[in-house]
Amino acid sequence: MKAPNIKGLELNVWILILFMATLYTQAASNTRKSWAYLTGFFGVVIFVGWLAAYLMNDQAILYFAVILAVVQSFTAYWFSDKIVLSMANATPIEQKDNPMLYRLVENLCIAAGLPMPKIYIINERQPNAFATGRDKNHAVVAVTAGLLERLEKTELEGVIAHELSHIGNRDMFLSTVVVVLVGVIAILSNMFLRVSFWGGGKKDNDRSSGLLFILGLVAMILAPFVAQIIQLAISRKREFLADADGALLTRYPQGLARALKKISSDQSPMESAHNTTAHLYISNPLRGQQLNNWMTKLFSTHPPIEERVKALMDLSM
Numbered sequence: 001m002k003a004p005n006i007k008g009l010e011l012n013v014w015i016l017i018l019f020m021a022t023l024y025t026q027a028a029s030n031t032r033k034s035w036a037y038l039t040g041f042f043g044v045v046i047f048v049g050w051l052a053a054y055l056m057n058d059q060a061i062l063y064f065a066v067i068l069a070v071v072q073s074f075t076a077y078w079f080s081d082k083i084v085l086s087m088a089n090a091t092p093i094e095q096k097d098n099p100m101l102y103r104l105v106e107n108l109c110i111a112a113g114l115p116m117p118k119i120y121i122i123n124e125r126q127p128n129a130f131a132t133g134r135d136k137n138h139a140v141v142a143v144t145a146g147l148l149e150r151l152e153k154t155e156l157e158g159v160i161a162h163e164l165s166h167i168g169n170r171d172m173f174l175s176t177v178v179v180v181l182v183g184v185i186a187i188l189s190n191m192f193l194r195v196s197f198w199g200g201g202k203k204d205n206d207r208s209s210g211l212l213f214i215l216g217l218v219a220m221i222l223a224p225f226v227a228q229i230i231q232l233a234i235s236r237k238r239e240f241l242a243d244a245d246g247a248l249l250t251r252y253p254q255g256l257a258r259a260l261k262k263i264s265s266d267q268s269p270m271e272s273a274h275n276t277t278a279h280l281y282i283s284n285p286l287r288g289q290q291l292n293n294w295m296t297k298l299f300s301t302h303p304p305i306e307e308r309v310k311a312l313m314d315l316s317m
Contacts, residue, residue: 045069045185068187081132081140084280088130089272090120090142097121101148105141105160112164112249117141126268126287127151130280131163139167146268151259158246158256159263162282165245171238189221239282243308244315253312260312264305 049065075083095102102119109116117131117139127147133139141163151159247253263283273285284302302308 042069045072048185048189077134081134081138084130084132084277085120085140085142087272087274087277088120088122088142090122092118092120098148101143101156104153104157105164108157108161108164108249112161112168114164114168115139117164117167119143121145121148122272124268124270124272126270126285127263127266128270128281128283128285129159129163130277130282131166132280133167135170136167141167144270146266147263150262150266154250154252154255155259155262157250158252158259159282161249162242162246162256165242165249166238169238169241169245171242239303239308240311243312247312247315253316257309257312260305260309 045065046062046069049062049069052065053059053062093101098119098121105119106116114136117133117136118141120140120142122128122142122144124144125146126144127150129141129143129147131139131141141160143159147156147159243256246256250256260283267287269287270285273281275286278284278286279302283305
């Protein structure tokens with residue numbers, strides 16, 4: 001009878017402990033950040049509503065902003081995953097629909113100590129994937145049909161491990177919430193600009209004219225851009241972390257590195273891709289829009305693939 005490999009078992013245990021410790025620390029941090037961003041965005045929405053109401057001398061705008069912020073915050077927490085899946089035209093599958101994919105996800109979940117998420121398929125040729133859900137018990141992993149066709153098993157494992165790391169870190173909830181709340185700020189800003197353009201507000205009120213009105217108009221124009229920059233900053237940081245955690249889970253960084261190369265080099269368009277949800281995917285799904293100038297990099301939803309691949313290959317040394 002062959003003796004068990006004690007050193008190998010010890011290594012596996014230490015890797016699992018390290019992975020779980022990393023997920024626990026990051027999950028706690030992202031939970032705090034989630035509530036901080038919810039509170040912060042709520043405050044920004046109220047401020048934008050108050051500013052619009054003050055400049056237009058119409059308190060109804062402020063009341064509308066408060067109600068909208070409350071409703072959208074509730075929606076962001078309970079229904080943001082359903083909204084994102086609907087926008088992606090994703091379809092749920094069961095084990096009998098794709099046994100290979102189901103077993104692969106199940107095995108990685110066991111290794112990571114995570115509950116089995118729901119699995120969705122996006123009927124798109126472009127290889128890509130994302131995770132969403134408010135917590136690990138209500139999580140979803142969505143992959144495109146193109147991803148299943150193009151990737152080898154070790155590459156697919158790397159991608160799934162990356163997405164499971166998002167779930168364990170709870171940063172998919174943070175990112176999904178930001179999608180909804182950025183949209184709220186854009187709605188309020190757009191509403192105010194339209195009212196201003198068509199001459200809304202009371203004409204006899206001096207507050208709606210002059211320098212104060214100009215400053216308020218500038219604030220309304222900049223508000224969506226500031227919200228977008230916050231969204232992008234969150235996205236870029238979390239991708240590097242999920243890459244590292246995913247590589248730690250599979251213990252094969254080269255698999256994810258090769259997958260990222262294949263995914264980024266595929267120029268197939270994704271019909272269901274949106275600017276508001278692009279940052280959720282493992283790679284920017286908006287093909288043909290990635291230029292190498294500094295302005296594009298500033299507003300990019302993802303770190304450059306070259307940097308991510310290099311970081312992964314450094315882990316394998």
